[in-house]
Amino acid sequence: MSIQKDIAVRYRSEGHVRFEIPEQLCDEGVAGHVAAGVLAIEGVYKVNLFRKNKKLSVRFHDTVCDFKQLAILLNQLLIDLDEKGLLTAEVEEEKALKKSKWGFSSRFKNYKAGRWASEKYTDAKETVQAAKVVTKLGIKNRKRLVNDPEKMVIDFLNDILVLYLIKLHWVRITQQWIPKPWAFKSQWAAVFYLFYLLMRSRRPK
Numbered sequence: 001m002s003i004q005k006d007i008a009v010r011y012r013s014e015g016h017v018r019f020e021i022p023e024q025l026c027d028e029g030v031a032g033h034v035a036a037g038v039l040a041i042e043g044v045y046k047v048n049l050f051r052k053n054k055k056l057s058v059r060f061h062d063t064v065c066d067f068k069q070l071a072i073l074l075n076q077l078l079i080d081l082d083e084k085g086l087l088t089a090e091v092e093e094e095k096a097l098k099k100s101k102w103g104f105s106s107r108f109k110n111y112k113a114g115r116w117a118s119e120k121y122t123d124a125k126e127t128v129q130a131a132k133v134v135t136k137l138g139i140k141n142r143k144r145l146v147n148d149p150e151k152m153v154i155d156f157l158n159d160i161l162v163l164y165l166i167k168l169h170w171v172r173i174t175q176q177w178i179p180k181p182w183a184f185k186s187q188w189a190a191v192f193y194l195f196y197l198l199m200r201s202r203r204p205k
Contacts, residue, residue, distance in 0.1 A: 003087070004075055010055070017067060019056040024087065026051040033086045037077045041065060042180055045172060064183045158198060165194075 006022035025034050031049050038058055039047045043065030048057040060070055081087050166173075177184045 003082075004078060007074075012067065015062050016057070016059050017070070019058070021049075021054055021056050023054060025049075025056070026054055030087055033081055034077075037081060038074065039171075040175060041070065041073050041077070042176070042183065044070070045176065061183070064180075155202065158201060162194070162198060 003022055003024060008020045009017060010020045011018040025031060026049075028051070031051055034056070035047050035049045038044055038056070041060075043063075044058060044060045046057075046059040049055075050057070058070065065073070078087070169177075172187075177187055181188055
């Protein structure tokens with residue numbers, strides 16, 4: 001496969017590199033596999049693939065994976081994806097189907113505004129659901145609510161904040177922090193300290 005020779009480094013600094021990538025990697029189906037594969041590399045903590053601009057931005061921890069290692073692993077990733085047939089763009093018939101009137105929903109999701117609205121709606125819905133659960137738990141302790149309403153409100157807001165932070169970092173927690181805890185020791189220290197503060201705030205005065 002010769003797709004690697006069409007990838008060029010356009011910007012590089014400590015812990016950050018931006019590649020110019022060929023159009024083949026910007027296909028809707030292919031881009032998802034590439035971004036997920038790069039994010040799974042040990043030391044990589046943020047990946048942005050801009051399909052329209054044909055750019056791949058990668059942020060990584062130099063102490064875990066330097067630029068040379070990242071380039072080698074990226075090359076191997078493309079080889080593996082190609083061998084699995086995951087770098088094959090959609091055939092024309094499938095693209096035409098998505099452009100038909102029956103594919104209106106798919107077309108809408110492809111627009112930036114549509115994707116943004118869909119993501120925000122999902123986040124809001126999940127936050128509301130989490131708030132309902134926390135509220136039910138708080139209502140069960142009505143005596144505490146009457147005696148110290150201010151502390152109940154603060155505890156409620158703290159619970160919502162913790163749930164939001166867990167949701168925000170869930171992919172990194174499951175794909176990076178848990179498999180390589182020592183490499184992300186600073187993040188785990190922050191997690192333990194956060195839960196210490198949370199438990200400390202629940203102790204009776």
